[in-house]
Amino acid sequence: MPSDRSLSGRVNGWIENRSRGGYAVLTGVLTGGGVFVAGLVIGGDRLFVDAVLMALTMTAVYYALDPRNWAG
Numbered sequence: 001m002p003s004d005r006s007l008s009g010r011v012n013g014w015i016e017n018r019s020r021g022g023y024a025v026l027t028g029v030l031t032g033g034g035v036f037v038a039g040l041v042i043g044g045d046r047l048f049v050d051a052v053l054m055a056l057t058m059t060a061v062y063y064a065l066d067p068r069n070w071a072g
Contacts, residue, residue: 016068020063020066020068021063023062023066023068024058024059024060024062024063024066025059027058027059027062028055028056028057028058028059028062029055031054031055031058032051032052032054032055032058033051033055035050035051035054035055036048036050036051039051
Protein backbone atom coordinates (compact mmCIF):
# COMPACT_ATOMS: atom_id res chain seq x y z
CA MET A 1 0.00 0.00 0.00
CA PRO A 2 1.47 3.38 -0.96
CA SER A 3 2.25 5.83 1.79
CA ASP A 4 0.20 9.00 2.19
CA ARG A 5 3.08 11.10 1.00
CA SER A 6 3.51 9.26 -2.28
CA LEU A 7 -0.25 9.21 -2.87
CA SER A 8 -0.55 12.95 -2.25
CA GLY A 9 2.46 13.53 -4.49
CA ARG A 10 0.85 11.55 -7.29
CA VAL A 11 -2.46 13.39 -6.91
CA ASN A 12 -0.67 16.74 -6.83
CA GLY A 13 1.32 15.81 -9.94
CA TRP A 14 -1.85 14.72 -11.75
CA ILE A 15 -3.56 18.02 -10.90
CA GLU A 16 -0.56 20.11 -11.95
CA ASN A 17 -0.38 18.31 -15.31
CA ARG A 18 -3.93 19.33 -16.28
CA SER A 19 -4.31 21.81 -19.10
CA ARG A 20 -5.55 25.30 -18.36
CA GLY A 21 -9.14 24.34 -19.23
CA GLY A 22 -8.96 21.02 -17.43
CA TYR A 23 -7.65 22.69 -14.29
CA ALA A 24 -10.40 25.32 -14.45
CA VAL A 25 -13.12 22.68 -14.90
CA LEU A 26 -11.72 20.55 -12.06
CA THR A 27 -11.71 23.60 -9.79
CA GLY A 28 -15.27 24.48 -10.77
CA VAL A 29 -16.56 20.95 -10.19
CA LEU A 30 -14.88 20.66 -6.79
CA THR A 31 -16.13 24.11 -5.75
CA GLY A 32 -19.67 23.38 -6.90
CA GLY A 33 -19.65 20.07 -5.04
CA GLY A 34 -18.41 21.79 -1.90
CA VAL A 35 -21.11 24.44 -2.10
CA PHE A 36 -23.75 21.75 -2.60
CA VAL A 37 -22.55 19.69 0.38
CA ALA A 38 -22.25 22.77 2.59
CA GLY A 39 -25.77 23.78 1.61
CA LEU A 40 -27.06 20.34 2.54
CA VAL A 41 -25.40 20.56 5.95
CA ILE A 42 -26.56 24.12 6.61
CA GLY A 43 -29.98 23.59 5.09
CA GLY A 44 -30.11 26.31 2.47
CA ASP A 45 -32.57 26.86 -0.37
CA ARG A 46 -31.80 26.56 -4.10
CA LEU A 47 -28.84 24.24 -3.45
CA PHE A 48 -28.50 23.04 -7.02
CA VAL A 49 -28.75 26.53 -8.53
CA ASP A 50 -26.21 27.97 -6.09
CA ALA A 51 -23.79 25.09 -6.67
CA VAL A 52 -24.03 25.31 -10.46
CA LEU A 53 -23.61 29.09 -10.49
CA MET A 54 -20.58 28.90 -8.19
CA ALA A 55 -19.07 26.14 -10.33
CA LEU A 56 -19.52 28.16 -13.51
CA THR A 57 -18.13 31.30 -11.89
CA MET A 58 -15.04 29.56 -10.52
CA THR A 59 -14.42 27.81 -13.82
CA ALA A 60 -14.56 31.12 -15.71
CA VAL A 61 -12.34 32.92 -13.20
CA TYR A 62 -9.73 30.18 -13.08
CA TYR A 63 -9.68 29.90 -16.85
CA ALA A 64 -9.42 33.66 -17.38
CA LEU A 65 -6.81 34.36 -14.72
CA ASP A 66 -4.90 31.02 -14.68
CA PRO A 67 -3.52 31.36 -11.14
CA ARG A 68 -0.95 28.60 -11.70
CA ASN A 69 1.07 30.99 -13.89
CA TRP A 70 1.22 33.90 -11.46
CA ALA A 71 4.69 34.95 -10.43
CA GLY A 72 5.23 35.06 -6.74
